[in-house]
Amino acid sequence: MGRRAAIVGVGQTYHTSKRKDVNGQELISEAVKRALDNAVLGLRDIDAIVIGNMDHFEGINCVDGWSVDGWGAFRRPIMKVTTGGSTGGTLGSCAYHHVASGLFDVVMAIGWEKNSESDTQAAISTCADPILERDFFGGAIGPNAAQYAMYMKRYGATQEDAALVTVRDHNNALKNPHAHLRKFITVQDVMNSPMLCWPIKLLDSCPRSDGACAVIYASEDKAPKIADRPAWVHATAVSHDCVYFGDYDWETMPTLEATVSRVYKRAGITDPLKEIDVMELYLPFSTCGVAWMDHMWFCDRGEAPKLVRKGVFDMDGELPLNPSGGVLATNPIGATALIRIGEAALQVMGKAEDRQVPNVNTAMATAFGSCYWFEATILRSTKP
Amino acid sequence: MKNISTGSEGELLEMSSGGAEHVYRWYCGHYISKFLIGLRDRKTILGIKCSHCGRVYVPPREVCGRCYRTMDKWVDLGTEGSIYAFTVVKLPYIDPNTGKSIKVPRTDIYVKLDGADTCLMHWLDETDEKKITVGARVRAIFKESRRGTIHDIECFTQI
Numbered sequence: 001m002g003r004r005a006a007i008v009g010v011g012q013t014y015h016t017s018k019r020k021d022v023n024g025q026e027l028i029s030e031a032v033k034r035a036l037d038n039a040v041l042g043l044r045d046i047d048a049i050v051i052g053n054m055d056h057f058e059g060i061n062c063v064d065g066w067s068v069d070g071w072g073a074f075r076r077p078i079m080k081v082t083t084g085g086s087t088g089g090t091l092g093s094c095a096y097h098h099v100a101s102g103l104f105d106v107v108m109a110i111g112w113e114k115n116s117e118s119d120t121q122a123a124i125s126t127c128a129d130p131i132l133e134r135d136f137f138g139g140a141i142g143p144n145a146a147q148y149a150m151y152m153k154r155y156g157a158t159q160e161d162a163a164l165v166t167v168r169d170h171n172n173a174l175k176n177p178h179a180h181l182r183k184f185i186t187v188q189d190v191m192n193s194p195m196l197c198w199p200i201k202l203l204d205s206c207p208r209s210d211g212a213c214a215v216i217y218a219s220e221d222k223a224p225k226i227a228d229r230p231a232w233v234h235a236t237a238v239s240h241d242c243v244y245f246g247d248y249d250w251e252t253m254p255t256l257e258a259t260v261s262r263v264y265k266r267a268g269i270t271d272p273l274k275e276i277d278v279m280e281l282y283l284p285f286s287t288c289g290v291a292w293m294d295h296m297w298f299c300d301r302g303e304a305p306k307l308v309r310k311g312v313f314d315m316d317g318e319l320p321l322n323p324s325g326g327v328l329a330t331n332p333i334g335a336t337a338l339i340r341i342g343e344a345a346l347q348v349m350g351k352a353e354d355r356q357v358p359n360v361n362t363a364m365a366t367a368f369g370s371c372y373w374f375e376a377t378i379l380r381s382t383k384p
Numbered sequence: 385m386k387n388i389s390t391g392s393e394g395e396l397l398e399m400s401s402g403g404a405e406h407v408y409r410w411y412c413g414h415y416i417s418k419f420l421i422g423l424r425d426r427k428t429i430l431g432i433k434c435s436h437c438g439r440v441y442v443p444p445r446e447v448c449g450r451c452y453r454t455m456d457k458w459v460d461l462g463t464e465g466s467i468y469a470f471t472v473v474k475l476p477y478i479d480p481n482t483g484k485s486i487k488v489p490r491t492d493i494y495v496k497l498d499g500a501d502t503c504l505m506h507w508l509d510e511t512d513e514k515k516i517t518v519g520a521r522v523r524a525i526f527k528e529s530r531r532g533t534i535h536d537i538e539c540f541t542q543i
Contacts, residue, residue, distance in 0.1 A: 020388050020396060059401065121477030130410055131420075132443050132534050134481060136492045136505040138473045145471035146494055153518040198472040198513045243445060246494055246503035250469065 002100030004383055006223040006230030007349075008216050009039025010342035015180040015211030015330050018116040024058060025070030027212050028112050031335075032071050035108065035214035038351075039226055046216070047104040048077040050094045052087040053113050053334030056123045063112075071110050071214075084127055085140070085284065086238075087111055088213070088337025089367025089375030093236045095217045096377075100233075105219040106226075111338035112212035115331070120208040127370050133245055138197050140284065141205060143372075145197040147250045148287035152199065154251075155302035157290055159199050163190035164308050165289030166203050166328055172315060173325020175354040180209045180330040190286070204286040211332030213339045220383070231348035231363070231379040235266035240373040248372045253295040259374040260296050263364070267378040272297050273312070276378075277360040278320050278347045280340040282368040284327050289313075315357070323347065323355040337367030341377050348379045405483070415444045418458075423536040427526045431500050433457040439501045463524040464543070465497035465504075472513045495522055495540055507539040516542070 011034025013019075019027055028051075036042065049071060055061045064073075064080035083090045088111040095109035121139030128137040138145065151157055167187055173179035185203060193202040216226075223230040239258040242248050260272075269275045283289045293304035293313075307313065313321040322328075324343040327336055344363035346352040361382070367375035388398045412420060415432065419442075422430040432444035436451040440459050448455055470493040476485045489511040494503035509525070510516055522540040530536035 020398065119478040121475070122480045125477075126480050130408070130481065131412055131416060133505045135479075135534070136507060138471055138492050139477055141475070142471050142473060142492050146469035146492065149471060149513075150469040150518050194474075196473075196475040198474065200471075241449065243449065244443060244502065244505075246443075246505045247441070 001384070002097070003102050004220040004232065005096050005099035005217050006227070006232040007341070007345040007379065008218045008223050008227040008230050009035045009041065010213070010215050010345055011035030011038050012178050012213040012335070012339060012342060013211045015178060015209045015332055017180065017207065017209060019114065019210035024060070024063070024112065024114055025067040027114065027210065028067055028110060029070040031112065031212035031214040032108070032110060035216055039216050041106070041216065041226065043072040046072065046076070046106050046108050048098055048107045049073050049110065050079045050081060050091050050098070050107065051110040052081045052091045053111065054082060054084060054087065054123070056126050057113055057115055057120065057333065058117045077104070082334070083373065084369035085282070085333055086337055086367035086369030086373050086375050087334045088339065088341065089282070089365070089377070090238070091338050092215060092341040092377055093238060093375060095215070096233050096236055099217045099219050105222050107217045108214055109217070109338060110212065110214045111335035113332040113334040114210045115208035115333060116210050129244060137245065141197040141200050143245055144285045144287055145200040148199055148291055150250060151287070151291040155305065157305040159191065160187060161290050161305040161308055162204055162286040163187040165283065165286035166190045168314055169283070169289070169322045169326045169328040172323050172355065173329035176324045176329070178330065179325040180211070181207055181325070182329070200285055200287060206284045206327045206331040207329070209330055209332040211330065211335050213335040213342050215338055215342045215345065227349065229349050229381060231345035231381070232383050233377065234380050234384045235263040235378045236376065237262035237266070238373070238375045240371070242371050245371055253292065253372070255372050256292060256295045256374045259366070259376045263376045263378045264297060267380070269378070272364070273319050276319060276362050276364050278323060278344070278357045278363050280324060280326065280343045280363070280365045281321055282327055282337050282340055282366045283322070284331070284368065286328060289321070320357050323352065323357055337375065340365035340367065344377070344379050348381050415446055419444050420532045420534070420536070423526070423534070424530040424532040427463070429461045429463060429497060429504065429524065431459045431461045431497070433459050440499055441502050442497055442500045442504050459499060461497040461499050465495045465500070465522060467508070467516070467518055467520045467522055468494040468496040468503050469518060470494065470508060470516055472511055491516065493522070493540060506534070506537060509539045509541045
């Protein structure tokens, strides 16, 4: 293990479907200023910066060049990382690694996206192999819809089970002033919404948002001087495994299992339902909020629908998921997973305002991207 | 340039990339070329087996990711298998290869070919989800005129 590190500041923009009032650089700057304000730091206090997005959404490559002034990176040590939807998770890990290495004391991670600038489904489709798979891919929705078709057949789960996840996350978002979609909905609203890729309907799906998020990591010496209650990083992990979408084993979800197993073990967690107080999970579709729960040490395979129906993951349940409203309410893709880490940190820091879960000591955030890649971070109020 | 002014903020502009056309050329390599030629000339689907772990991959590729071994045992998988998963796409979106909207409804399937450990992605000729079953047997239908692409298979059909 490297040096100890903690999150000490979080900032995010006003997220909506089209930020026509700002260009990419101005959008990034908005999140950076808010993160610095949140940590009560100036740019001179930041030693290094990592940034990421998915270039193909804007069609402008090299964000680490053209937007450098907007993130205060003028002549500073910087690094760009991009891993598809999981970019924000990778950014968090990268900033943590920078601090843990001992080379930098205070490091800022920035994730951003202007999804409004292109056709999201078309841009996402470019991550599928163009010779063999792209024509059969169905954008981001296709593989997740196919997985749930299989899950329903195997375990008797229903479209209504998935709708319960949408209702939970959307209605949580009502208390989050940063959420893009804030409208009270019911299971019936979900069931009546237009079918996109059977069995995923409009309200089962994440929106496409414009937005940015910045999260500041600090070393053991610096963190307590910056924040009263820093969110200490106890573990991060990443797992990617396949070349083609057709390779992935949706029955065992090996990348999700490997990722959560690694962070649980590193943080000494054996029963996450009891030992983790809140999670911000990258659930891009409501169906993932059912099928993926089988692979996170919550229950045996096929048991997740029962937990969802019992409200185990509701705000007043045993393990509240996505108090922010999650990805189903807000999805500026390159920022989405970093927002999960930022929201988990705010919960640990006691700064989550109306969406605060009481007495949070341990929180987890996940990221999901591309060919079923997963990442996770565990944060605690106490040092590792 | 288009004015997208939203009132109180004054005049704001938006610029479109125009009717851009940017053609890529993707080189298929030895493994995918052989796979595509198998479709074109023999109307069969080729996979490749790892001699270390025994997994059979389709599409074929050079390296087994689990073992990091180069693979050279080609397997003729024929044309039949079963539906591992599927979705019926009803939302049209822009096909990034053509710049035109895709035709919907369209059924994307993940086929577990007999003898393979991974799935081949393709289309099914049925777009009513009530008439499609996970696990159903399917067979590839080949085009009369084939030119060495994945679309030498027209689609799969339930048998």
